[in-house]
């Protein structure tokens with residue numbers, strides 16, 4: 001009996017691994033706007049160390065919020081800590097290739113309807129920013145922290161000139177959106193994104209924005225892979241505690 005159970009679990013896990021292998025997007029899968037350009041090592045540089053700059057990339061293909069997926073990127077949020085600004089935002093929106101306000105808006109404020117996961121590296125007291133670098137999950141381009149779906153969550157200085165793993169994971173069965181940095185979950189929310197944000201439309205685009213203002217930093221994003229889990233694989237993941 002135990003042997004048969006072992007064989008069945010092995011087959012199921014093999015199926016799960018085969019179905020859930022991630023795809024690495026290519027540069028042709030993205031549009032660029034603002035000051036964004038492609039670097040020699042095929043990363044997107046959204047801003048240089050210039051004041052009042054902004055840029056964004058958007059994945060050209062819509063994804064379906066009715067299905068589970070994970071998006072794995074590497075981000076670099078600059079090399080200046082004390083005088084570095086303003087940060088980056090990972091966003092979902094019904095239209096791709098959009099860019100919000102610069103400076104404290106991080107290229108995201110004003111985009112509605114939308115969901116934004118901000119990596120904020122500059123203290124704006126009137127937005128209730130904590131002094132430390134922080135993450136927050138925001139809705140409809142509203143960047144004051146009294147509107148957050150989750151956060152702000154303080155993180156150690158991320159303007160360290162290093163690339164960091166930035167993973168966005170969506171589980172529609174729990175309506176859970178979670179964010180990991182370097183393999184550690186930092187922030188999450190459970191919210192009916194499809195109905196309460198996108199008015200019943202489950203097809204959205206994702207992108208990354210960045211901006212500078214009176215102070216600046218390099219902001220860069222590299223793509224790793226996108227994994228779409230089928231409903232069956234999500235079922236298998238849950239039943240074996242793999243979520």
Ligand SMILES: [Ca+2]
Pocket residue numbers: 086104120121122123124129
């Ligand atoms: Ca800020």
Ligand SMILES: [Ca+2]
Pocket residue numbers: 081082121132133157158159
């Ligand atoms: Ca910092």
